[in-house]
Amino acid sequence: MITIEQLNAVKKEYEPKVAMRHGHGHFVDAGDGIRKDVLICGGTGCTSSSSMSVRDALLAELKTAGIADEIKVVTTGCFGLCALGPIMIVYPEGTFYSKVKPEDIPEIVKEHLVGGRPVRHLLYHETVKGDEILALDQTPFYAKQKRVALRNCGVIDPECIKEYIAVDGYQALAKVLTTMTPSEVIKVVLDSGLRGRGGAGFPTGRKWMFAEAQPAGKKYVVCNADEGDPGAFMDRSVLEGDPHAVLEAMAIAGYAIGADEGYIYVRAEYPIAVHRLEVAIKQAEEMGLLGENIFGTGFNFKITLRLGAGAFVCGEETALLTSIEGHRGEPRPRPPFPAVKGLFGKPTIINNVETLANVCQIILNGAEWFASMGTEKSKGTKVFALGGKITNTGLVEIPMGTTLREVVEEIGGGVPNGKKFKAAQTGGPSGGCIPASLIDTPIDYDNLIAIGSMMGSGGLIIMDEDTCMVDIAKFFLEFTVDESCGKCAPCRIGTMRLLETLEKITSGNGTLEDIDRLEELSEYLKSASLCALGQTAPNPVLSTLRYFRDEYVAHVVDKTCPAHVCKNLMKYKILPDMCKGCTACARKCPVGAITGAIKAPHTIDPEKCIKCGVCITTCKFGAIVKE
């Protein structure tokens, strides 16, 4: 068992060790001989671009240079700017190295870590302004962000519980266990206005209240870490960068509703997150921060990890419970709601990772602090995974109410390659597309619903003029057809029929009646499906129809695909003025569809052409176009 005094002693010892990473340029002497902290991202994005071999090279080079005792190398969670990985930050300066390769390490060590001169040509270009070198939070990408759920990601070593304790870790748990009653805890969460970050936006405090109101006995706290929306990775980043924040919040939730056991249901596709959770649970148990009689208060709480196995529907709360129980992850009808009859038939609350990541901060800083951020009905911040056709792909946390324009143009750095912004997709397969005309919409739960999309878990995929909206709707329907569990007929059959109709349209065989049928069928699916998967599956179709109906009409009436994506609806053509007759394309064409004399304009036989696109990439004169 650990006492609060012992917890505070650890905090006091480790606070100076992480202090350098907050202030810019301020060296803090922790009395351990460390001059600088070098933080390397060990999140999925950066490790995929070999950040761990950069770390190994750095450790070896520090030894060679004889300064291994003066420089601390810390593997952290995600910094957010995944597009620039591997990322390395040197404190106290806060200098930001991007796309670091192991070959760059000797120069960085010699010049910067030994010589004290940052290697300018390896820095992230946005941080180099003339003679001045900016710290990372002065760049456009970070300046507009407000980090609450991600506050420790990219700051502490997620595999070291003591660093977490140094940044107020487990103080919130100590506070609730020793100074608050369960109903006071629920009141704070309720007053903060925190809503579920998993998609639906249900008030978290209300959920807790329902479960607390059930008769005492066995109850469960479940953390939903089955982040299935394609293109969404904020929950993974929280788990990879700050796993203890989630464990601590689960224990607080357990105290609030009277549960002594929690489960985390995490995607098996996230091996790093799973590993960090295992380490975190073990460390918390060893220190007595999870387990029996926490802080000597008589409160017990244990957490078990359960791995998902790749079923999107398991993100739906009742399906998730069925899966933990060891069955096919099929949803159950509600009511009874899980707060009444959940895991193994007992009262259960299910909260998403990002929701939980806010809880400790709310307890420590108060409901008013949290409620001061955001809009009237959507409080706090939201983490978005920014992806697709955008310069700064990565993870951003913004106050609710920030406009889509600020996210795309300022934080995201705009659409690359001079292309035009066409739409943003939120909410994954359950959400919709926001067209360019609505780019000034402040992002919050209710605004997104009003314009036919939804917050969802926070995927934000940017699309440019080369994206065909009918094709995107088809892409999402392919996903839901695959992932429909098959339990209820409206979803199982309805999604398939929607997909078939979309395929008919993209292959050039659609009619105007098909567009009407899509709308009609979508309404049936929304009203008759058993769970949210089927109820929201038509959203991609409905929202693209709402804002890009002319593209559907072009597909069925004009038999063209305006974005030149749908193969059956486009033709390759050689512009006679531009063609030099070099014969390069004719030689590369796999089906011999291109003919013409040397030094004379060539032509493509549309009957033979398979639209593979080899000719376009071959032509040096830009003479071949799609139409």
Next chain:
Amino acid sequence: MKKKLTTVVFEDTPEKASKLDALISEYKDVEGSLMPVLQGAQEIYGYLPIEVQKKIADGLGLSLSEVYGAVSFYSQFALNPKGKVAISVCLGTACYVKGSGKLHEKCMEITGIGAGDISPDGRFSYEATRCIGACGLAPVMTVNGDVYGRITPADVEGIIAKYL
């Protein structure tokens, strides 16, 4: 994704069999233990052939249909072994918007097999996967666990050739 039964003959070893026995007895009395047992068994064998499923069903006191029902439901459970060169392409939204659909076609063309299949000689297996979360590197493919990001269809052949 529709799952196809394997044609590869199941080969057990005493070592693997005893690992599976230990796994089953560890979880025998744990509530809702089917998923962790299937995950453990897949780690031991690399996939879940019907012989292994039968053993798990008997060991946990479940019917084979319950076990097979779960195995066929979740996409992570493989009914086919992996090939010597295990290729996958991410078809998550971020990758798809950046053209992973073309990588997908290219991989099927090169390997001559469809998604979820293994070539008859056991050389290639190919999967179209859900978002692996490396969206910053989109579009992404992996070969034997190595991640290749920001690639075009023209790169695919060269990448696969490294593993032959």
